Amino acid sequence: SSGMNAEYGGSVNKVEFVRALYRNGAIKFGEYKLKSGIMSPVYFDLRCLVSLPGLLRDASTLLHAAAQGMDYACICGVPYTALPIATVISVEHDIPMVIRRKEMKDYGTKKMVEGIFELGDRCLIIEDVITTGGSILETVDVLQKAGLTSCDGVVLLDRQQGGQINLTNNNFNIRSVFNITEILDLLHSAGDITRETVDKTIAFVNDNQLFKQGS
Numbered sequence: 001s002s003g004m005n006a007e008y009g010g011s012v013n014k015v016e017f018v019r020a021l022y023r024n025g026a027i028k029f030g031e032y033k034l035k036s037g038i039m040s041p042v043y044f045d046l047r048c049l050v051s052l053p054g055l056l057r058d059a060s061t062l063l064h065a066a067a068q069g070m071d072y073a074c075i076c077g078v079p080y081t082a083l084p085i086a087t088v089i090s091v092e093h094d095i096p097m098v099i100r101r102k103e104m105k106d107y108g109t110k111k112m113v114e115g116i117f118e119l120g121d122r123c124l125i126i127e128d129v130i131t132t133g134g135s136i137l138e139t140v141d142v143l144q145k146a147g148l149t150s151c152d153g154v155v156l157l158d159r160q161q162g163g164q165i166n167l168t169n170n171n172f173n174i175r176s177v178f179n180i181t182e183i184l185d186l187l188h189s190a191g192d193i194t195r196e197t198v199d200k201t202i203a204f205v206n207d208n209q210l211f212k213q214g215s
Contacts, residue, residue: 012058018178018186020055022193024048027183029197034131038208042180042201044157046128050084059156060088062177063126066154070173072124074098074117076150078139085156086126098123100142113146125153130174132210133163137170157183162211169211180205 021027025048032043049056063085074096077086083099090097098115117123123143127136136153143150151172158164158176167174184201187193 012061014062014178015186015190017055017058017062018183019190019192020052021046022187024052024055026055027187029193029201040208041197041204044129044159046081046156049081056084056088057092059128060085060092063154063156064089064093066175066177067124067152070124070152070154070175071122072152073121074115074148075124075126076100076113076139076143076148077126078128078135081128082126085128089126098143098148100139111146112142113148117148119147121148122152123148123150125150127153127155129157129159130155130163130167130176131159131161133166133170133172133174136163136167136172136174140170140172160205162209165211 018027026044026046028043028045029041030043032040034040034043046059049059072095075086075089076098077083079100079102086097089095096115096117098113098117101112101114104110104112125136125139125143130136136155140150153167153172153174155174155176156178158174158179160180164174164176180201184193184198188195188198
């Protein structure tokens with residue numbers, strides 16, 4: 001197959017899926033301040049998927065297909081955007097899910113991971129976007145403290161700013177459905193964005209590499 005991601009489509013038309021994300025504002029071009037304080041010409045916000053059941057289902061189908069061959073007993077969506085995606089995968093494919101809390105509750109059981117699992121069970125991590133890979137590593141840490149094993153994950157969108165390198169350096173295996181280059185090519189071929197937007201975004205990605213190979 002051509003490229004690692006070609007076979008992950010399943011029943012979803014990847015071109016239509018990405019164009020629909022763009023149309024619904026899940027992919028935006030302009031000037032956006034990232035969590036790190038850096039100004040970016042592109043912004044991904046997949047929180048709107050909860051209001052778009054068709055796209056939510058497509059995202060879940062693509063991510064489940066990307067995990068083909070990975071060995072896991074349960075799944076965990078990185079809170080909060082990936083939670084509904086993981087829920088759909090769980091229900092559609094009959095796979096148990098666990099939920100990682102973002103905050104420790106101060107009443108009842110003080111569990112950071114909710115759900116039923118055996119110690120040592122392998123948990124697949126589901127994520128929407130990776131930049132540094134930091135939120136995945138944080139989730140791995142919480143899951144492992146709770147007694148789960150987690151070394152595999154799937155992500156819808158890789159911003160190609162070094163997150164993949166960071167995760168690999170931490171012995172975590174991640175597969176992405178799309179990377180930013182593919183998304184730009186696809187939207188440009190469809191006539192949704194200009195060549196100037198593509199070039200500006202690629203330049204930003206190249207200038208903002210957060211982890212270098214082998215560092």
